[in-house]
Amino acid sequence: MVSLACWVPGGEVTFAFFAINISLLAPCAFAFIAIPLDCANMLGNKTWDQWIEEYSRSHRHPVNRICHLLGIPIIVLSLVLILPGAFIPGLWSVAVVLFLIGWVFQFAGHIFERKPPEFFRDWRFLFVGLRWWVAKIRFR
Secondary structure, three states: OEEEEEEOOOOOOOEEEEEEEEOOOOOOOEEEEEEEOOHHHHOOOOOHHHHHHHHHHOOOOHHHHHHHHHHHHHHHHHHHHHHHHOOOOOHHHHHHHHHHHHHHHHHHHHHHHOOOOHHHOOOOHHHHHHHHHHHHHOOO
């Protein structure tokens, strides 16, 4: 059995650490791999705060904010359920339905905002949404 876990330190990421369970060879054998990440290029020489501020500018309408506050965690939950859904009957279809519902909330919000989603312009905004959500939950 091979499983993969990923741990990425907070802040400006410099390494992604992967632990791979290689239990085919030994019951508790793990291989650890550290992969350096070029965060300056990955984040386009912007800080996370700058990304979140730019994301916030296209998420000002109250209905859009509510839609995103609901849609983002639903999408994250669906992504968490996808892997176990491969092994648990019926869970995969629940994950797909949740994924679609989350995106319906996202796009419905942008109808009220009258702006396209930021990730249409730059794919990296797909990863900013979750950090924006955490900031809003923390009332920042």
